[in-house]
Structure formats: C-alpha cells, structure tokens
Amino acid sequence: MTRAHAVWWAAAALLVGCGAKSTHDAPSGGAAPEPSGCTVAKEHYADGESFSAPDGCNTCSCADGQVECTEVDCACDYEGASLAVGSMFTDASGRQCTCYPDRTVSCNVEPAVSPITCEQVVVFYDELLREAKRCNGKIEENPCAFRVSRRLGCSCDTFVNGENWNWLLAEAYATHYAALGCANAADCDSCVSPERGGCSPMDSCRDH
Numbered sequence: 019m020t021r022a023h024a025v026w027w028a029a030a031a032l033l034v035g036c037g038a039k040s041t042h043d044a045p046s047g048g049a050a051p052e053p054s055g056c057t058v059a060k061e062h063y064a065d066g067e068s069f070s071a072p073d074g075c076n077t078c079s080c081a082d083g084q085v086e087c088t089e090v091d092c093a094c095d096y097e098g099a100s101l102a103v104g105s106m107f108t109d110a111s112g113r114q115c116t117c118y119p120d121r122t123v124s125c126n127v128e129p130a131v132s133p134i135t136c137e138q139v140v141v142f143y144d145e146l147l148r149e150a151k152r153c154n155g156k157i158e159e160n161p162c163a164f165r166v167s168r169r170l171g172c173s174c175d176t177f178v179n180g181e182n183w184n185w186l187l188a189e190a191y192a193t194h195y196a197a198l199g200c201a202n203a204a205d206c207d208s209c210v211s212p213e214r215g216g217c218s219p220m221d222s223c224r225d226h
Contacts, residue, residue: 177215
C-alpha cells in the first residue's frame with residue numbers, strides 16, 4: 019500500500035467512524051425505521067448511491083448501510099514524476115502548474131512565478147478569501163454559509179460564499195504552505211469560531 023493509500027484510508031476511517039452509520043435498524047421506542055442508506059459527514063446517501071470521496075479522486079458508494087471506497091492512488095504523473103493532488107509547481111518553461119483531483123495537470127498559458135515563501139502563500143490565500151466573501155443578499159438566500167479556514171495553518175474558521183470558493187486553489191496553497199514548513203512558524207491568535215455568516219450591506223460575508 020502506498021503512502022497516499024495509507025493517508026487516504028486513515029482519513030476515510032476517521033470520517034466513516036465519526037459520521038457514517040447504517041440506518042437499517044429501527045430506533046428504540048417503537049418509532050418508524052429511518053430510510054435505509056448511509057450518512058457520511060451529515061450527508062445522507064441511499065443504498066446503491068455513489069459519491070465522491072474526501073480526497074476528490076476516489077469514489078465511494080453506499081451498500082447495505084456500509085460505505086465502500088475505491089483505492090486509486092491520488093497522484094498526477096507529470097513528465098515521469100508522481101505528484102500529490104493539490105501540488106503546485108513551476109515547469110521548465112516557468113509556467114505555474116497544479117495537480118488536480120482528477121489526476122490531470124493544468125498549467126498557466128503564460129509563465130508565472132510560483133509562491134516560494136510562506137508570506138507569499140499567505141497573500142495568495144488571503145486574496146482567495148476576499149474573492150470568496152463577495153455576496154449579494156438581495157438575490158441569494160443565505161449565501162455566506164460555507165465554513166473555511168481563516169488562515170493557513172490555524173484552526174480558526176470564517177464563513178464565505180460557497181459559490182465563489184475555489185477549493186482546488188485552497189488545497190494547493192495549503193499543500194504548498196505545509197511543504198515549506200510554514201505551519202511550524204504560524205502565529206495563530208486564539209479565536210472563537212463564528213456560529214454563522216451573513217451578507218453585509220456592503221455585499222461582503224461577515225462572521226457572527
């Protein structure tokens with residue numbers, strides 16, 4: 019089993035252990051039994067239904083109340099190198115490239131400078147957050163309901179507009195941040211995670 023497999027199965031075991039359950043058994047008290055299927059991370063799936071695994075490239079299915087997942091090695095093969103999903107790198111021509119969950123590599127058309135310091139990655143992530151906090155409360159119902167990390171390497175959360183959140187870039191920045199060892203030097207202030215988000219009159223998501 020590769021390291022990618024081991025990491026994936028450890029994550030899957032934790033996820034299923036905390037959130038997946040069989041719903042075949044009738045609850046106590048004589049109440050009507052719940053619909054059969056599986057519940058994973060608060061999402062319910064019917065028997066026979068397939069859904070994406072948390073790693074973005076494997077597939078899981080619900081069978082008789084049990085969650086079963088494939089064991090695809092989630093990595094991109096680029097010019098003979100095996101790259102982890104979310105990896106960002108600069109190719110020989112200076113283009114910024116990213117390994118995506120479907121195991122394909124996409125590069126910018128024009129050469130770009132890849133983030134090389136912790137500070138640069140933080141700047142890119144903050145810009146990602148600013149873009150994701152755009153909202154329009156007049157035409158969207160509760161647009162600011164998607165919880166993400168407020169800072170790389172910290173456990174504090176914030177709410178953004180899920181329609182504007184680029185999770186592929188977020189994962190890529192987090193991977194790059196960890197690879198640089200930035201998390202060890204992160205200055206994380208103590209904070210209390212917000213209970214909900216809302217769209218302000220200035221069309222920006224605010225935490226409450």
